[in-house]
Amino acid sequence: MNFKTYCQSVLYALFIFIMACSADDETNLVDLHTVANQDIIAISFPADTETILSINSEYDFSLQGLKSNTLDTILISSDVQWSLSDGAISTIDQNGHFTASASAELITVTADFGFYSASIEIKISSAKFDRVVQLDNTPLIVDLCRSQTFRPIGRYVDENNNEEIRPVDNVTLNTIEWIIRDLENNNPSQRAHIETVDNQATLHTLAEGNIIVQAKAFSPLSNSDVTSIDFNQAITNNLNSLKLCYSSASDLTNCVVTNASVEKDKSISFISVANYQALDGSNFNENISGNSKWGIDDTLNASIALSADRQKLNITGITEASNTTISVACGDIEQAIDGIDISQGVVLNTPVSCGMGASCLSASTTVDIDLLSVTVLKVSANNIVLTSNEALILSIRPDEISLVTTAVFSNNTEAVITDDAGLIYSITEGKDVVIEDKVNYLGIYTVLSSGTAEIKLDFRGETFYALIEIP
């Protein structure tokens, strides 16, 4: 066989093989990897999935999966294919975000995950919202200084006067004005507030007691604002203890704040950690910073503010070499908070404290405001800029060496510190032979003879060696 024939044979063989190839069905192996990757052996819609949705409303469907241990159920967050039944006017994207049509329809929502598939019948209803009739499907049980999400239940009425009692749709939910009063005196309550974020209502509590909650919302049915009946809600107290921790703490059980300090113009962050007793008798810890009441004893030395997500308190140093006490409380404090918008958190410019016998726990710690640290020392000798440990070689012997020192601080500011009492000068080479201190003049040296002079400068932990060759 010559080479040409050989090559032809090879190409022919490859051609035969390639032609023999067929389009392979990859679906099975793709699906197996998809479900195995999340260790899922069954899927379903969560039990609280809404099956009646208002026209023009939006809803986020989710899919849950049973793990292979047959015990744990998780929400499946990726690789889900969402679809609607043929003819549906409503739409759904591949994140499960559903937009209801402008007219009533019955549809099927299908979620495919690997080779698993789950479907649910959904009614898009044109029934009009009347009012909120219930705070949640189940009674809310909430302790002071905690947050509890809930889904209000609304009454809807269709054109045939049929009533639907179902979770309030997102469009309506986002427009509800929540009114909260104390049960005993009907005054606006500072014990709790309700926040609606991302189509989710959350009850935040600040103190123990009984409150009345009302939901006020526009009713397309009556074409007017409608306020619900009073919903009585108790805020219980199963708080065991309260403490402060650094916001970086991951172990809430053992975290503590010790020797807290912050430099001027810099911040540290604390969280308030509460220990509660659960209904089953067990104890648990929780960051309750957003529902705590914070205080500071000296606003000249430091300032405090809750972070935007109200998950921590930021303390910023103002006055160097001072200190301040940060206090936190959960419950009824002695200080008045009547004029405060509690939905933004309670931060007072005075210490917070619990009165005798009050339903309240508190904690506090002292924070030292440290001197600014120094990042760099800049030194010049007789107006010539020096580099630490690099010799400045003079061509003419001066009568004096005059050092000027500038500190660059951690907040990026600079200051001349030549005469600062904290700057320590010491002649480490050539003392009393090449140069000597000029009495009563900091940073100025009298030249005695030729040679090498080295002056060490120390300031707040930063060291500079001024090395000068004198002719």
Place this chain on the structure above:
Amino acid sequence: MKNHLIFKTCFFLSLFYSSSAGAGIYIALAPTLSKIKAPAASTHPLLTDFRLGYEIPQHQLELAIMTSSKDDQLNQLTVDIPSVKSVFYRYSPYSKSSIKTYLILGTSQIEVESSYPGVPDSSDQFDGFSYGIGLEEAFHSIPNFKMKFDWISLYNGDQITINTTSLGLRYEF
């Protein structure tokens, strides 16, 4: 498909019995790590790669048979490759260096078995065009023995890709 393979094997073996100056038969053996890549995850069964080949300068034609050494698991999914049957053409450009590089072209038939709780065990077969690159260097003391390293894309489908990485020995008779 079986008839195809018989034909392919006979065609290949018939090439061995053709005479050519400087030609020779070789065998190769290599442990091989495979990678089955799906959009959501990958699995990596281990294989043993045996090859029988015929060589003329710069050109090699070889039959590769790979068998399972160890299956791989992704949580509860067990994936194994019981067999891979391939025909490869290898081209090695002339080089003065002791390390030779080569290109690999060919075709492969890959069988993949998988099992997962609650679903019947399954077997899938993938046929496809294969390509790859490799390096090899002869032992100074035994020039007929060469150490070789291969990376081959056995199958490149719409959603699934299967490739192998192997480090082994080749012996020229």
